[in-house]
Structure formats: C-alpha cells, structure tokens
Amino acid sequence: MAARRGDVMSTLSRAMAGDLPSAARPLLSGPAPEPGIVHFGAGAFHRAHQAWFTERAMAADGDRSWGIVLVAPRSPGVVGALTDQDGLFTVLERDGLRRSARVVNAVSAALHAPSAGPAVVERLAAPTTGVVTLTITEKGYRRDPATGGLLIDEAVRADAAAVGAGRVPSTALGLLTAGLQSRAAGDGTPLTVISCDNLTGNGRQLAALIGEFVSLLPGTMAAETAAYLGEAVRFPPSMVDRIVPATAARDTAAVQELIGLRDDAAVVAEPFGQWVIEDDFAAARPAWHRAGIELVADVAPYETAKLRLLNAAHSTIAYLGALAGHAGIAAALADPDIEAAVRGVQAEAAATVTPPPGWDLDAYGESVLSRFRNEALGHRCDQVAADGSQKLPVRAIPTLRAARAHGRSPQWTALLIAAWVRFVVHGRDDDGRELTVHEPLAAALRAAAEGVGAAEVAGVVTRRAGVLTPESAADPVTAELVSQAYLDLDGHGVRATCRALVRR
Numbered sequence: 301m302a303a304r305r306g307d308v309m310s311t312l313s314r315a316m317a318g319d320l321p322s323a324a325r326p327l328l329s330g331p332a333p334e335p336g337i338v339h340f341g342a343g344a345f346h347r348a349h350q351a352w353f354t355e356r357a358m359a360a361d362g363d364r365s366w367g368i369v370l371v372a373p374r375s376p377g378v379v380g381a382l383t384d385q386d387g388l389f390t391v392l393e394r395d396g397l398r399r400s401a402r403v404v405n406a407v408s409a410a411l412h413a414p415s416a417g418p419a420v421v422e423r424l425a426a427p428t429t430g431v432v433t434l435t436i437t438e439k440g441y442r443r444d445p446a447t448g449g450l451l452i453d454e455a456v457r458a459d460a461a462a463v464g465a466g467r468v469p470s471t472a473l474g475l476l477t478a479g480l481q482s483r484a485a486g487d488g489t490p491l492t493v494i495s496c497d498n499l500t501g502n503g504r505q506l507a508a509l510i511g512e513f514v515s516l517l518p519g520t521m522a523a524e525t526a527a528y529l530g531e532a533v534r535f536p537p538s539m540v541d542r543i544v545p546a547t548a549a550r551d552t553a554a555v556q557e558l559i560g561l562r563d564d565a566a567v568v569a570e571p572f573g574q575w576v577i578e579d580d581f582a583a584a585r586p587a588w589h590r591a592g593i594e595l596v597a598d599v600a601p602y603e604t605a606k607l608r609l610l611n612a613a614h615s616t617i618a619y620l621g622a623l624a625g626h627a628g629i630a631a632a633l634a635d636p637d638i639e640a641a642v643r644g645v646q647a648e649a650a651a652t653v654t655p656p657p658g659w660d661l662d663a664y665g666e667s668v669l670s671r672f673r674n675e676a677l678g679h680r681c682d683q684v685a686a687d688g689s690q691k692l693p694v695r696a697i698p699t700l701r702a703a704r705a706h707g708r709s710p711q712w713t714a715l716l717i718a719a720w721v722r723f724v725v726h727g728r729d730d731d732g733r734e735l736t737v738h739e740p741l742a743a744a745l746r747a748a749a750e751g752v753g754a755a756e757v758a759g760v761v762t763r764r765a766g767v768l769t770p771e772s773a774a775d776p777v778t779a780e781l782v783s784q785a786y787l788d789l790d791g792h793g794v795r796a797t798c799r800a801l802v803r804r
C-alpha cells in the first residue's frame with residue numbers, strides 16, 4: 301500500500317491498480333473491458349449495482365465484451381472522475397463495524413451527453429452494443445402521472461424534432477430513441493433494453509414510452525423504427541435492490557484508508573444486492589446468471605413485493621423520521637412509534653401481494669427491516685424522502701387501492717401519504733426545525749395548500765400532485781383516512797399519531 305507520493309495521496313487509475321491491496325483488486329484484472337453495454341444514469345446506484353454485477357459476470361466466464369459506456373444525460377456527475385480514473389471506482393461495503401472495499405473494472409468509458417456530441421448515439425448504434433440499461437430515477441421517464449403516458453412537453457417535442465433532423469437530442473429517452481432509430485436505419489442488430497428503476501412493470505412502461513416517442517418522429521422514420529422495435533428489441537422488466545446512500549466524505553476517507561489511493565468515484569453500499577431480470581433477451585447478454593442474478597419467467601411478483609414491502613416501508617421511515625426530528629433511517633427505525641407504523645405499512649402491503657416463488661413475506665419484511673437498521677451506511681431520511689410525488693404512486697398507492705378493493709381501511713398507508721403531504725407543505729419537523737425537502741412539485745403544492753383549511757390540505761395536495769388516482773381520491777374512506785392522518789400529524793405530531801393508530 302505504498303501509494304503515497306510525498307504528502308499527496310495518489311488517485312486511483314489503471315497504472316496504480318498494481319499497488320492495490322489484494323482484497324481490493326478488481327475481479328476482472330487487466331485492461332478495461334470492451335464496450336457492450338450503454339448505461340444511462342450516472343448516479344451511485346448503477347456503480348454499486350449493475351456495474352458491480354456485470355464485472356462479476358465478466359470475471360466468471362472471461363468474456364470481456366460487456367464493458368459499460370456510462371452516459372450522464374444531464375449533469376456531468378461522476379464522468380470527469382471516472383474518466384480520470386480510467387473507468388475504475390471502488391465499492392465500499394459497510395455493515396456495522398465491518399467494512400470492505402473493492403475496485404470494480406466494468407466501465408469502458410464515461411460520457412457526459414451534452415458535451416459528447418454524437419458519440420452517445422453512435423455508441424447506441426454500434427452493433428457491438430447488445431444491452432442498454434437505465435437508472436434515470438422515476439422522474440427521468442417523463443411519465444404523465446394523470447395518464448401514465450409520455451408527458452409530451454417542450455423538451456420531448458424538441459428532442460423528437462432533433463432526432464428527425466439528425467441532430468443530437470437531450471433527454472435520456474430522446475437519446476435512446478435516436479440510437480434505436482439509427483439501428484433501425486442501419487443493419488437492425490437486435491438490442492435488449494433494461495430499465496433498472498423502481499417503476500411498476502418498468503420494462504413494459506419503458507417500451508410504451510419509447511413507442512410514444514417514436515410515434516412523434518417524421519412518418520417514414522417513425523414507421524421504420526417502430527417496425528425495428530417490434531422485431532428486434534426486447535424490454536425485459538427487472539427488479540433491482542441494493543441500498544446505496546449518497547457517498548459522504550467519511551466514505552471517501554474510508555476508501556482511501558482501505559485501498560491506499562484516493563477515489564473520487566467511490567460509492568458506499570450495504571453487502572446485500574439483488575437483481576431479478578425477466579428472461580427475455582433480444583440476443584446475447586453477459587453471464588449474469590453466474591453472478592447471482594436471477595433470470596425468471598415473470599418479474600412482476602418480485603417487483604411488487606419489493607416496491608410495497610421495502611420501498612414503501614423506506615418512505616414511511618423517511619417521512620415520519622424526518623418529521624419526528626431524526627436525521628438517519630436507522631435512528632428513525634429505532635424509534636418504537638415509527639417502527640410500529642412501518643410494520644403497519646408492511647402488513648397492509650403483504651396482504652395485497654402474491655409472494656414470489658419460494659418467498660416468505662414475513663421473513664422478507666423482517667430482512668428488509670434489519671437491512672434498514674444498518675446504521676454504518678449513514679443513509680439519511682432526506683435522501684429517501686426526495687421526489688415523493690414520483691415515488692408514492694408506485695410504492696404506496698397500489699397497496700391503498702388493493703386494500704380498499706377488499707373493503708379494508710389501510711390506515712398506515714394513509715398515514716404514509718399524509719406524512720409526505722406534511723413533509724412537503726409544512727417543511728418543518730415536530731419541533732419546528734426546517735427540513736431539507738427535495739420535491740419537484742414543492743412550490744406548486746405549497747401554493748395549492750395556501751389558505752386552505754387543515755382538513756382540506758391533504759385532499760388538495762394529493763389531487764394537485766396526481767398522487768392519488770382520481771378513483772382513489774373519490775373514495776370517501778381513503779379521503780377520510782388520509783385527511784384524518786394529516787390532521788393528527790398537524791395537531792399532535794408523529795409519535796402521538798402513531799400511538800393513537802396502534803390503539804385503533
């Protein structure tokens with residue numbers, strides 16, 4: 301570990317990789333793998349999940365042709381650091397006092413789309429590209445919450461016009477459409493496109509949104525691309541799972557200590573990781589089955605169980621935790637009143653879910669809670685609380701609807717929704733301290749709630765955000781449960797509200 305040159309810590313690079321302690325060396329030794337995958341989204345999750353699994357797969361069968369070209373659609377994010385580090389980055393795993401770090405060799409190149417010119421579309425069009433993956437977050441799909449279809453706004457129209465005119469589009473969906481159009485006009489090599497975001501039926505939704513995008517292209521181009529989509533492109537749904545908080549300074553410092561080099565693209569994660577993909581590929585794929593990835597006939601039960609029992613529970617901890625004054629997820633779950641609410645949400649969800657083959661939903665719910673208790677991860681409530689208007693329709697509303705369809709009164713799920721409303725509109729915890737609120741609709745929702753009586757706030761805000769479907773919003777029991785929970789949070793705070801619901 302002799303990487304110190306004078307007083308300056310050297311930065312991770314391929315030339316320095318030989319100096320790494322043996323436990324930290326990449327599984328795939330040698331040069332960067334040849335590009336075979338294009339990935340959209342430069343967040344930490346991709347590095348700790350798909351890139352980590354794919355390196356494992358390449359190391360397992362020695363096929364080095366599935367290197368990842370990482371595309372940052374908007375902000376350059378980590379592109380500069382990854383380029384300087386020859387695509388190498390570290391995954392730091394933390395669990396209690398245990399920590400370990402390993403450098404991952406999976407990235408062939410990193411591109412910042414706005415500055416890369418036609419390079420992204422060229423890479424998508426290259427016959428050697430066999431798979432595209434996406435982690436562009438819920439809001440990156442540009443879904444219209446009211447219709448579930450593509451939100452055809454100015455950016456989408458401009459992108460469709462750009463593709464039509466052979467210019468480079470700017471949104472992730474626009475770039476993907478340009479790549480598909482280019483393949484359709486070329487030799488039509490098959491392609492598999494895998495959404496790795498937390499959407500219901502993510503593959504099906506992405507296929508539909510791309511279909512809509514393609515229909516906005518000029519006539520012949522639209523027809524040719526649509527034909528290619530139908531014949532040679534598959535969009536298998538996938539369920540992804542690994543808790544990956546934002547990398548903090550203490551994580552970068554831990555990596556430096558463990559690998560002896562500075563890494564500006566390091567990510568921190570829990571040891572657990574899961575990826576379930578529907579076995580529906582257009583052509584070849586990496587040896588993912590040799591890297592622990594489950595290839596199944598139907599992803600839906602896995603995805604439903606994960607969204608409703610894990611993600612909804614996570615959001616419950618985040619909103620109630622933030623409102624009760626907790627900064628971290630683990631600390632919030634250690635609060636017995638919040639734990640009762642989280643268990644309530646999980647129980648309501650479990651009653652609506654068909655377990656995936658071989659799963660015991662009680663054991664799954666418990667395993668999720670024990671993962672959330674991993675305090676060493678430093679996962680913050682405000683991170684999970686971000687973008688609630690995009691997340692709740694996927695992770696909470698389906699439970700609410702299914703429970704109501706069976707005549708039940710899902711009070712805990714209603715509390716989750718009310719807590720989100722309170723978090724966004726009030727923006728302060730129960731002791732009056734200001735909260736960090738990341739919510740794309742925050743300004744509009746606060747304006748909508750202005751001057752509205754407390755009994756009406758939850759209804760007005762959930763309708764304005766499109767979080768409740770019109771059918772759920774019209775259900776008097778749902779409306780009453782959410783409004784009452786909001787009034788209780790407003791009047792008595794998180795703890796008293798949870799205690800009262802436990803007694804109910």
Ligand code: CS2
Nearest residue numbers: 540541542543611614683684
């Ligand atoms: C979290 C997820 O931030 C959030 O919304 O619920 O990112 C969660 O950590 C992952 O889905 C776990 O796989």
